[in-house]
Amino acid sequence: MLEGLHPVSPTHLMRLETSERAARRVADIVSETFDPAETAVAAFEAPDGKIWLVEVFFREQPDEANVRELVRAAAGDPVAACLTFHAIESKDWVRTSLDGLKPVQSGRFTVFGSHDRDKVALNAIPIEIEAALAFGTGHHGTTLGCLNAIDRLAKRGRAFRPLDVGTGTGVLAIAAALRHRVPVLASDIDAISVIAARENAVINKARAYAQVIHAAGLKDARFRRGAPYDLVLANILPRPLVGLATDLVRLVAPGGTVVLSGIIPPHANLVISAYRDRGLHLVSRQLIEGWVTLTMQRGR
Template sequence: MSGAVDSWRVSLPCTRAEAEAIDAADDLAIDAVLMTTEEVEDDRERWRLDAYMEREPDAAALAAICALVPSASGTAPTVTALAEQDWVALSQEGLEPIREGRFVVHTSAHPTAAPEGGCALLIDAGRAFGTGHHATTSGCLAMLDGLAERSFARIIDVGTGTGVLAFAAAFLWPDATIVATDIDPAAVEVTRANAAANGIADLELLVADGALHDAITERGPYDLVIANILAGPLVSMAPELAAIAAPGAAIVLAGLLETQRGQVIEAFAACGCTLEAVDRRGDWTILRLAAGATRFVPATPPDPKGRDGWALDL
C-alpha cells in the first residue's frame, strides 16, 4: 500500500435484509461510515458491509460492527488499512452514466449533461434500489422512451425504488398526473429527496402494499402502469395491476428473468391483457402489454401473500 494510512475499513458479508436495515437506521451509535454493497446481482444472501473508520478499530468497535450482521456470526471481519482517498467518489467509481434514448442517468461522482432534447437524471446509490444501472431499470427507460409519442394523462409507478422511472415519465409527459408508490417507507423518502434534487415537483408519493390501496384507486384508472418489481409479485398482483389500468392502457413490467416471461404473460393474459413488446437484456426481460378493451374487475380480493421484498427497481 502506498501513502500514509488515512482510515480503516472493516468488511463483513451480510444479507440484503441486513443491508436494508443498516441503511434505513437513523442512528446506530457506531463511529464509522457504513456502506452496503450487492456482491452477486439479485442474490439476497450475497451482500457486503464495509465500515470506514478514522482510527484502527479496537475490540469494542469490531464487536459493534459484527452485531449489525448476525448472519456473519463466526466469520472474522476483514480489517484493512487505507491510504488517503476520496471514499465517497471511490464508492461510486464503477457507476458510469447510463444512456437510454432521451435519458442519461448519472451519479454525483459522474455529472453529465442531458442529451439534446433529453433529460439527465441524478440518482446516487443509497438506501433504495434503482440507479439505472441494472438491466431492468435501463430496459424500462428504453421502453418508456419508445412510448414518447403516445399521450398519457394518469401514470403510476408501482415499486418506485429511487423514483427514476417516475422521473422519466414526468419528463416525457409533463402534464400527466403521476403517482409513485413503494411498500418501503425508506424508498419513498429517497424518491422524495431525489425528486427535489432533479427539480421534479408534481409527483404524488404513497407508501402502499399492493395496487388496490384506496389512495391509488381513487386517483385512477391509469393509462400507463409501470411495475419494475419481481416475477412472483407480478404474477400475484396481475389482477390488481390490471384493475387499476384504464381500457387499452400501456403496462410496462420488469424484474423478471427470461425464464419467467411465460408465467408473467399468462397471468396478465388471464386479466385481459395482450403482449405488445419484449426487450430482452441478458437474463432479464422487460414487457409491454396493453390492457383489455374493457376495465378488468378482479373476481376475488387481492392476496397479499408473498409480497415481502417485492420492490426491485435496480
C-alpha cells in the first residue's frame, strides 16, 4: 500500500499485473483522478522482479467501467482488460497490512511490526508500527525518503519544533520525536489515522512528545499556536502539496527545513517551483523506488 496518501477504510481493491511503464502510467492517472481521501494507490515491483503490480484501494465501490476507461486511456486496451476488482473487509486489511513485512532500516531507524520485535538491532532507534487502517509502515519509498531526511538532518543539528502534516500511522512524527526528544505536532485529515497515530505513539513511548490532531489543511489555530516550525514533514501527494504551499511556508521558521514526499519524478519540478516561489530553496532531491523526496529550506 502507498504511504503518503490520506488513509481510507477500504472496501474494494483493484489489482493489475503489468510492465513497469504501464504500472506507473496507471498509478499516475488513478491518483490524479480520484480524491486521495477516498482512494490509495500503489505501484511496485513484484518480488520475482519480472512484473509490476498496481493496487488501488477504494473507500466505496468504484465504477468499474469508468476505472477501466481511465486505464485504457493511460496504458491501452490490453492493460485495461487485465484489471481485477475485489470486495474486501476492514478486518482483512488489518490482518494483511503487516503480513510478510520485515523490519526496515533507514539511517538509525528500524521500523517493524510487533511480530519482529526480536529482530531489531540494539543500537537502532526502534519504531514499532501497527498499520491497521492508516498508512505508513516504513516499507514504501516515500516513507523511507522522509526517514532518511530526518536522520540526516539530525546529524547536523537538533530540531526543536517539528510538524508532521498528513501523519498517517504517525511514523514520521514518532521518528522526529525519538530522534530529537522534543514535542512534535502531527495532523491528519482522516480520523482513523489520528487514532492509529496516537496508539502508535503510546506503543513507542512517544506519547509525551507527539500531539496528534484531526485537521484538514493548515488553517486550524493549533498550527499557528505552535509556529514557527524548524522542521516540517509532509508526505502526501503533489496536488495537496502545491495547494498547501502558501499556508505551510507561513508556518516555517527562518532557516527552517521542509521535507516533502509522495511525489513521482514528473511532478517534482512542479512542487519545487511552488515552494521556491514562496521563499524556499532546494537542498536535496532523493529518489527511492521511483518516488522523490525533496528537502527544502527557508532563507534566514
